[in-house]
Amino acid sequence: MDNLVPIILKAQKNDEEAMTQLIKKFNNLLIKLSRNHNGFIDEDCYQILAERFIKTVYRFDTERI
Numbered sequence: 755m756d757n758l759v760p761i762i763l764k765a766q767k768n769d770e771e772a773m774t775q776l777i778k779k780f781n782n783l784l785i786k787l788s789r790n791h792n793g794f795i796d797e798d799c800y801q802i803l804a805e806r807f808i809k810t811v812y813r814f815d816t817e818r819i
Contacts, residue, residue: 758776758779759816759819761775761776762776762811762814762816763816765811765812766811766812766814773808773811776807776811777804777807777808780807784800784803784804784807785800787799787803788800788803
């Protein structure tokens with residue numbers, strides 16, 4: 755996987771383009787995790803996961819890696 759630290763640091767400084775890049779990079783995972791038992795995407799679940807992802811990016815400590 756690419757070094758995401760520079761993009762994370764930009765996103766943490768409210769760079770919308772950087773956050774969009776991160777969401778696009780992890781979108782397949784967000785979709786996979788938001789599928790219900792019938793295989794359909796639960797839009798509410800997707801939104802919650804996306805919000806948690808964004809909050810996690812802001813809290814991510816790049817000094818520890």
